[in-house]
Amino acid sequence: MSQSAPRRLLPLLGHNGGRSRVTCRFRCGDACFHDAPNTSANAYFGDIFATALSRRNVLRAGAIGAGVSAIGLSSMSTAAAEPQAAGRGNPRLGFTPVAPNNDDVVTVPEGYEHNVIIRWGDPVLPDAPEFDFENQTAEAQEKQFGFNSDYVAVLPIDEDRALLWANHEYTNENTMFAGYTDGNSADLEQIKVSMAAHGGSVVEIERVRGTGAWRAVTEGERPYNRRITMSTPMQFSGPAAGHELLRTEASPEGVEVSGMNNNCAGGTTPWGTILSGEENFNQYFVGGEAAPDDAKAALKRYGIAVEGDTREDNRRFDRAQERFDLSKHVNEANRFGWIVEIDPFDPTSTPRKRTMLGRFKHEGATTRLTRDRRVAVYMGDDERFEYIYKFVSDGKYRPGSARHNATLLDSGTLYVGRLTGNSPAEEIDGSGELPSDGEFDGAGEWIPLCNASESFVEGFTVAEVLIHTRLAADAAGATKMDRPEDFEPNPVTGKVYCALTNNTARTPEQADEPNPRAANKFGHILEITERRNDAGATTFGWQVPIVCGDPEDPSTYFAGFDKSKVSPISCPDNVAFDRHGNLWIATDGAPGTIDSADALHAVPMHGRYRGELKTFATVPVEAECCGPFIYEDNRTVFIAPQHPGEDGTVEAPTSTWPDDSPFPRPSVVSIWRTDGGEVGS
Secondary structure (H helix, E strand, C coil): CCCCCCCCCCCCCCCCCCCCHHHHHHHHCCHHHCCCCCCCCCCCHHHCCCCCCCHHHHHHCCCCCCCCCCCCCCCCCCCCCCCCCCCCCCCCCCCCCCCCCCCCCCECCCCEEEEEEEECCCECCCCCCCCCHHHCCHHHHCCECCCCEEEEEEEEEECCEEEEEEEECCCCHHHHCCCCCCCCCCCHHHHHHHHHCCEEEEEEEEECCCCCCEEECCCCCCCCCEEECCCCEEEEECCCCCCHHHCCCCCCCCCEEECCCCEEEEEECCCCCEEEEECCHHHHCECHHHCCHHHHHHHHHCCCCCCCCCCCCCCCHHHCCHHHECCCCHHHHHHCCCEEEECCCCCCCCCEEEHHHCCCCEEEEEEEECCCCEEEEEEEECCEEECEEEEEEEEECCCCCHHHHCCHHHCEEEEEEEEEECCCHHHCCCECCCCCCCCCEEEEEEEEEEECCCECCCCCCHHHHHHCHHHHHHHHCCCCEECEEEEEECCCCCCEEEEECCECCCCHHHCCCCCCECCECCCEEEEEEEHHHCCCCCEEEEEEEEECECCCCCCCEECCCCHHHCCCECCEEEEEECCCCEEEEEECCCHHHHCCCCEEEEEECCCCCCCCCEEEEECCCCCEEEEEEECCCCCEEEEEEECCCCCCCCCCCCCCCCCCCCCCCCEEEEEEECCCCCCCC
16 A cells, blocks of 8 residues: 655653552453562572673674664654763753642643543544444454553654554453453453454544644544554564464464564654564463473463463453463464564554564563664563563664665564672662662673574573573573563663562562662662663663652652652653653552552653652543653653553443543543643753
């Protein structure tokens, strides 16, 4: 299909805490109510062992040359530029913080407005029917906006038009269908509707009268609009494509795969595509207890039950598609847990699961260029005691060369992180008290796991490293984190930030300098400074600039800023930067930890006001704040309040957002300044 509008090449900007048990059930299959899958003997950061890969293995992984610092999405330039003068200037947020609340609305600061761009069930494809809550069908849902958006991105077409991408992570059947109890008793059509509500959407949007507000385009052909679901044909690419562990009855060659699921955070590429990460895919499968014995260790490592029948309280997607029964199709689980690359400008294109980026519970895929213009992708594995990862391509990015750039994520080196603290072990006791040097900080290295042709983990082939990445990272001696989620580089300083959401399972004995608080229900932020500010570097320094929670809690820390002047924050999840170097943090789990709705916060990360964190927006009752995305002109913030009213039912709703109707509808929202200025400043 030919397109009338030109593609705009993009550079890159470069639970169990307070979450409801209902969300834990539907989003991740109660992951935090089971033992953590990581039972490896890997040391925690505080008592990290000296064993490392041999010098020969490190050398043969290839020395990665000096690299480019982050390029801001807000700048929308395709040039691989250095960051602005690092540490100079004193960015400060110019809005009055929103007070903590539990209101069933989106609350924004004085001088700002917001609107709903698109809701669950709104038409996406031109022939989609209007949403009919009482008479939902899978056929209709496949053409309508899906449920529970998480990662959102907005890619410009021209000055006043853009494409909105939204991941549809998972479904809350209790608020979707009257009388729903579980997948065993659900009507089969309800199961099919739920499956169709997963995936992602491409929606053309337009600016409202030259303001910072946006709305969905509802008239005309809308040639870009697209729905991607669990049934959309996709292909594997990269070194693991075709491996026997990816072969099934439906795909004997192990190259084709049907759909994606539980897509959480993501990223964009400089060539204008979307990277969408599959996260808690394990919960959709049954039959693990009857899987072959030689497959059970890997299944268990990814959180799939291999003992006892898991059909009770399961969505039972296997009733609609047999492939979700591992007793019959054991390799089907290996076909999920990948980064999916999607071209939003070509609705006829086939999405690709990029095996070179590894398989785990992906949270985020943030891209950055090295100094010699290779592509680095930063990724978190969102579970307690899991790891941080980075991929660096072999090939270099070429602006305007679509065919070449489409190969970059299939060949390179996949790394996993290992960090050490620089304080005496006795000063890190799990209380969160700062060590004597006044900082939680230290050094780190990216350990190579494999490249496209060679494995650096003994006992693993390249394909096995990529398909069973968690097991390979265990063997390589990676370090254990407090639920690493989204990554984002600072466009001003070039430093890279990772949100660590929480980990109440960490004991005082397991506390270490990068994870300094035991029973960490509030989470924290990790700041990484790679050698020479190079995305291709294999060594880095790190700090923990923010330890979240109520500022009155002595275990909290806000980069040394006066805590009497900051807002409370809990459970950081997704992050973004504006072009001034302010970090925007969306949260997941605040209501059960600091008695306030989840929110979007902003905080300068360099200069005089580093650490002055302010709440910018709160989301409706029982919702999680997803997104965020700062548009290129810094005039709009996009968020996606997910699962409003998660504890309610159709018969007894706890939220009626956004339309004051008998049921809530997860939606995407734009927020802007009424005077037309830049958000936050």
